[in-house]
Every structure is written in C-alpha cells, then in structure tokens.
Amino acid sequence: xxxxxxxxxxxxxxxxxxxxxxxxxxxxxxxxxxxxxxxxxxxxxxxxxxxxxxxxxxxxxxxxxxxxxxxxxxxxxxxxxxxxxxxxxxxxxxxxxxxxxxxxxxxxxxxxxxxxxxxxxxxxxxxxxxxxxxxxxxxxxxxxxxxxxxxxxxxxxxxxxxxxxxxxxxxxxxxxxxxxxxxxxxxxxxxxxxxxxxxxxxxxxxxxxxxxxxxxxxxxxxxxxxxxxxxxxxxxxxxxxxxxxxxxxxxxxxxxxxxxxxxxxxxxxxxxxxxxxxxxxxxxxxxxxxxxxxxxxxxxxxxxxxxxxxxxxxxxxxxxxxxxxxxxxxxxxxxxxxxxxxxxxxxxxxxxxxxxxxxxxxxxxxxxxxxxxxxxxxxxxxxxxxxxxxxxxxxxxxxxxxxxxxxxxxxxxxxxxxxxxxxxxxxxxxxxxxxxxxxxxxxxxxxxxxxxxxxxxxxxxxxxxxxxxxxxxxxxxxxxxxxxxxxxxx
Numbered sequence: 492x493x494x495x496x497x498x499x500x501x502x503x504x505x506x507x508x509x510x511x512x513x514x515x516x517x518x519x520x521x522x523x524x525x526x527x528x529x530x531x532x533x534x535x536x537x538x539x540x541x542x543x544x545x546x547x548x549x550x551x552x553x554x555x556x557x558x559x560x561x562x563x564x565x566x567x568x569x570x571x572x573x574x575x576x577x578x579x580x581x582x583x584x585x586x587x588x589x590x591x592x593x594x595x596x597x598x599x600x601x602x603x604x605x606x607x608x609x610x611x612x613x614x615x616x617x618x619x620x621x622x623x624x625x626x627x628x629x630x631x632x633x634x635x636x637x638x639x640x641x642x643x644x645x646x647x648x649x650x651x652x653x654x655x656x657x658x659x660x661x662x663x664x665x666x667x668x669x670x671x672x673x674x675x676x677x678x679x680x681x682x683x684x685x686x687x688x689x690x691x692x693x694x695x696x697x698x699x700x701x702x703x704x705x706x707x708x709x710x711x712x713x714x715x716x717x718x719x720x721x722x723x724x725x726x727x728x729x730x731x732x733x734x735x736x737x738x739x740x741x742x743x744x745x746x747x748x749x750x751x752x753x754x755x756x757x758x759x760x761x762x763x764x765x766x767x768x769x770x771x772x773x774x775x776x777x778x779x780x781x782x783x784x785x786x787x788x789x790x791x792x793x794x795x796x797x798x799x800x801x802x803x804x805x806x807x808x809x810x811x812x813x814x815x816x817x818x819x820x821x822x823x824x825x826x827x828x829x830x831x832x833x834x835x836x837x838x839x840x841x842x843x844x845x846x847x848x849x850x851x852x853x854x855x856x857x858x859x860x861x862x863x864x865x866x867x868x869x870x871x872x873x874x875x876x877x878x879x880x881x882x883x884x885x886x887x888x889x890x891x892x893x894x895x896x897x898x899x900x901x902x903x904x905x906x907x908x909x910x911x912x913x914x915x916x917x918x919x920x921x922x923x924x925x926x927x928x929x930x931x932x933x934x935x936x937x938x939x940x941x942x943x944x945x946x947x948x949x950x951x952x953x954x955x956x957x958x959x960x961x962x963x964x965x966x967x968x969x970x971x972x973x974x975x976x977x978x979x980x981x
Contacts, residue, residue, distance in 0.1 A: 548607065555641040564588060569733050572736065610634050635725065641851070658981060668970065669691065675885050675953065675956060708766050711762045716743055734746035772825075803834070
C-alpha cells in the first residue's frame, strides 16, 4: 500500500524550521513492572486481563490504519516546519510509516491488544523501527483528536466510494427506463390499481430518490471534511502548530473552530448514518416492489438467476433473495443510527470512552450500504420486463376512470358531478365484468349525454399515458426527455 501521491507531493512543499536541528533524546521514564500498560508510570498494578480485552478497540479500528498513517505523515511534516522535528527525524518517520503501511497491506503486521487501538499499535511499531524519533511523533496531538481525524478521513473516502456506486445504479436505471419508456403498466395507490403509467416512468421515480440520496451525502461531506487535528486532548496545545498547513496536507477544507467540540462530537457520523438510513429505506422500497413484481401473482419481471436462489424442498421455487436481504438490511442500518444517537445523547464535553462505540456501527453502515448498492447496480441491468403481463394488468381495475372524469370536465361538467358519473359507469363495469373501454357508447351515454364517440380515445391505456405530457408526467416522450436531462446531469 502506497501513500497517496498528492499527500507526498504536498509534504515536499514544506521545509523544516531548522534543517540542522539537533534531536535531544527524551529522558528514560522510570516504569513499574507493568511496562506494557499505556501511561504505565501512573499505575501501580497491571490492567485486569478481561478489562484489557474489553476496553481494546484494535480488532475493529485497525481498518483506519492507512488514515492514521496519512494523518501522522501530515503531522510530522508540520512538526518539522515549526522546529519540533529535524528533517532527518521527519524522513525517518516517513520511512518507518511506509514500512508499516506495507506490512499491514501484506498482512505481516502484528496487532496487539495490549496497545489498545490502531494508533498505539502503529506508534509502538514505529518506535521499534526508528527509535526515539517515533516517540516524538505524538508531540502536539492526543489520541482524542487523532481518532476524530482518522474517522473523518475514513468517512470521506467511504462517502466518495458510495457516491460512485449510486451513480452506477442510476446509470443502470436510466438504461432500463429508456428501454421501457413506452411500456404500459398499472400505477398503484394503496397497492390498488390507480392509473396507467409507463414502466420507464416508474423506474425514473427510483432514479429521483437516488438523486436526493446523493445530494444528502454530498452535503454531509461538507461537514465531514473539517479537520479536528490540533485540538489535542480537549484544549488545544501550547506548541506553535500550523493547523492550516496540516488541513491542506490532508485535503480538509479547514481546521475545526473549537477544540472541545472537535474531539467530543460525532454529529458528522450521525448525519452520515441518517443519510445512509434514508438510502437503505429507498432500497428497501425498491426491493419490495421487485419481490412483488417477480411473484406469480404479478409476474411483471424476471429477476436474473444469478441474484436468486432455490428452495431446499420445493424444486419449482426461484426466490428473490437479493432484494429480500437488502430489504432486511435496511433495519440494520436504521438500528445503527439509533445506536449512535443514544451513544451521544447524554455525554458531557469533552471526549469520553463511550465514543469508542461509534466505530462498529459506523463501519458496518458504510459496508452494508456499499454492498447493497453494489448488488442493485449489478442486478438492475439484467432484469427483464414482461411487457404483455404489465399491459394486461393495467387493463384491470378501471385504470382509466380518472381519464373519463377529466374528459367530462373538459366538456363542461363540474368535477364532482363527473366523479359521480364515472362511479356509476364503474359499477356497471364491475357488474358486467368489463373494463370501461369495453362498454358501448350507448351504455356510456346512458350516464351522460356529453359523452360522444371520441371518448374511446381517452379510455385506451395508450391514450391515457400519452396525454400526460407535462414535466414529471408519464407520457413516453416526457419520460425520454427526463432520461436525457438526467444523463446530462450525471
């Protein structure tokens, strides 16, 4: 694993305050027999073995190793500029961190619970590799601002990756919507046939949900991309650090404005998880419709075999496992949102150990969301629409009843009277088991003399969808125009 090239290039723009600075070794600290314990000089007894494991976070926060290394590179560059580190020490730190990065990438790094977390594991290994310079790296920072910085770097990367997968899913939806722009299907309210629409129009509704989802993530990114490094434990540091420089090196928009808030708050993580919960809610709604449409009762679509499984006992079954699992995972992400809200709701300023519990729900949210979006982006291009079945279903349930009412209004009838007339016509259709378009002109004129032979133009499914040509309507030409605009926006 290599350091990000932009970060390496940015570090070269900064020279040390004194290139000939002599490194003064720190005096050796007197320690107790408990030499493995962090800050061991303060304690007279070893940490309980269970407590050592119980309080450690290295099993899950090690995934932020590269972010931790990147933050240390920037921090060391800044310390060199202000004269805390010599150029030789800085370069030694760089080389040591490079080796650690490669060890982690190759699974050669030995993680230790005794070092508690990713930060201390890397620092301990760095000190083993380069000696005293490794102990100087932590000057002017705390694990409190270090972890807050790592989380933001991690989240920034994850948000960018998720936005890319959303865009891939959107493109898949656009391609399918274009193919099905003229495919007529029933539109539903209360899961009852309401009005005829096109399948392309329905798919574009999903697309619009994802537009908002992506915008929420992009807006969240503005608050994620603020650098807490330099806040130290809670009050800042007495060293003459250059936070603007460090922020620039790490690609943050600016340093944070308050040291207490910087280390203690996790609203940026809550905001991300809230955005993720909304996306998962949308994916769950997509999933529900796919499950319904793939059933024998609807039979609107065929899901690709590669995204379905069979039954252990019923050989005829083709189960829509991917949509069902995505639908189920939406509750998992929403649960993480509630967990993070409860985690923060009673914490006093500033940092508390409670905040160690922010990472597992945050990491799992990012993983779950990314995987679900990927599954949909891979699956959607291979869904087959059963157009004849959709069309026949739209002929049931008197889907053009509203069109008949609108027809009468255009002839001069008040809408409430037209509503009553159409209700009587529907009753006749129900009694005779015929659609409105199958009633005779004489039968329709029995309800209103305003009805003439041109009524059958509006009672056809094709005429109904074609008449809705305004922005946002379901007419095929309107759908195609919406798809073209969406492609340009992407």
